[in-house]
Amino acid sequence: xxxxxxxxxxxxxxxxxxxxxxxxxxxxxxxxxxxxxxxxxxxxxxxxxxxxxxxxxxxxxxxxxxxxxxxxxxxxxxxxxxxxxxxxxxxxxxxxxxxxxxxxxxxxxx
Amino acid sequence: xxxxxxxxxxxxxxxxxxxxxxxxxxxxxxxxxxxxxxxxxxxxxxxxxxxxxxxxxxxxxxxxxxxxxxxxxxxxxxxxxxxxxxxxxxxxxxxxxxxxxxxxxxxxxxxxxxxxx
Numbered sequence: 001x002x003x004x005x006x007x008x009x010x011x012x013x014x015x016x017x018x019x020x021x022x023x024x025x026x027x028x029x030x031x032x033x034x035x036x037x038x039x040x041x042x043x044x045x046x047x048x049x050x051x052x053x054x055x056x057x058x059x060x061x062x063x064x065x066x067x068x069x070x071x072x073x074x075x076x077x078x079x080x081x082x083x084x085x086x087x088x089x090x091x092x093x094x095x096x097x098x099x100x101x102x103x104x105x106x107x108x109x110x
Numbered sequence: 111x112x113x114x115x116x117x118x119x120x121x122x123x124x125x126x127x128x129x130x131x132x133x134x135x136x137x138x139x140x141x142x143x144x145x146x147x148x149x150x151x152x153x154x155x156x157x158x159x160x161x162x163x164x165x166x167x168x169x170x171x172x173x174x175x176x177x178x179x180x181x182x183x184x185x186x187x188x189x190x191x192x193x194x195x196x197x198x199x200x201x202x203x204x205x206x207x208x209x210x211x212x213x214x215x216x217x218x219x220x221x222x223x224x225x226x227x
Contacts, residue, residue: 004152032214043114043200043218044153089153096141096207096214097166100153 002027004092006101013080014109021104023090024072030092030099033066033073038087038103047088048075080108113137114219116201122225125191131222133184133201141207142184143216144176147198159184160207191226198223 003026013019025033031052036044050057050064050073057064061080066073077084085108091098113136123129135142144156158166159178173195175187184201202216 034215036218041220043116043220046215046217049215093214096204097155097158098153098216102150102152 002030002092002094002099004090004099004101006090006104008104009102010105010107012107012109015080015082017080019075019077019080019084019106019108021075021088021090021106022072023074023092023101024070025092025099026071027092027094028068028071030094032093033064034091034093034098035062035064035075036089036091038089040086044089077106080106082108082110084108114201114203114217116199116219116222118222119220120223120225122227123188123191124227125193127191128187128189130188131186131199131201131224133186133219135182135184135201135203135217135219137203137205137217139203139205139217140181141204142178142181143202143204144184144186145200145202145218147200147221153200157186158207165207188224191224193226196224196226 006023034049037047038044050066061078063076087103087105089103090101115134117132141160146154156170157176162178177185198221200221201219204216
């Protein structure tokens with residue numbers, strides 16, 4: 001079955017710096033890759049997603065890149081702000097079942 | 111907030127109790143999911159319902175019993191749980207069960223924090 005590895009498990013950056021979180025997946029048939037942000041006491045919130053027919057997608061300060069050959073995808077957050085502090089999860093999916101990574105705790109220091 | 115609500119938000123129960131978790135989605139979706147989130151582990155898919163029919167059960171112990179009376183409501187009935195079942199239980203919904211073209215994007219509720227004593 002699908003396996004998703006996510007790195008790093010914790011990431012601390014200074015406000016204004018960029019943050020990058022990387023994920024690898026094992027099943028080459030996976031075709032949908034969402035990223036979720038989870039704040040304390042809340043459920044995961046979708047922040048951006050990408051499908052296998054696209055290599056890159058951007059939404060304001062957030063971007064995701066996908067390398068199908070290498071089977072990895074990355075989340076890029078630019079100009080980080082304290083409110084970006086949260087746990088971020090990547091996931092891979094085929095046929096609708098999401099397989100999640102273990103999460104990255106991002107801390108943005110003012 | 112999101113279009114997926116869950117009640118209660120917190121629940122403490124003994125191992126001999128019977129309780130139920132409730133999820134409601136206001137998004138007009140046709141698929142609903144239960145996930146378990148434990149510390150230091152990835153989110154684990156427990157059950158999937160599509161058009162009120164269970165389509166997946168990921169080897170979940172029988173002490174967890176799901177119910178989907180209609181496309182907007184999903185329940186998780188709990189009985190004789192173990193302390194290791196303590197976790198955050200998340201409900202999610204999607205427009206359809208993987209028909210592609212964006213229908214498989216899942217939206218999560220806030221979760222129920224369950225503690226089993």
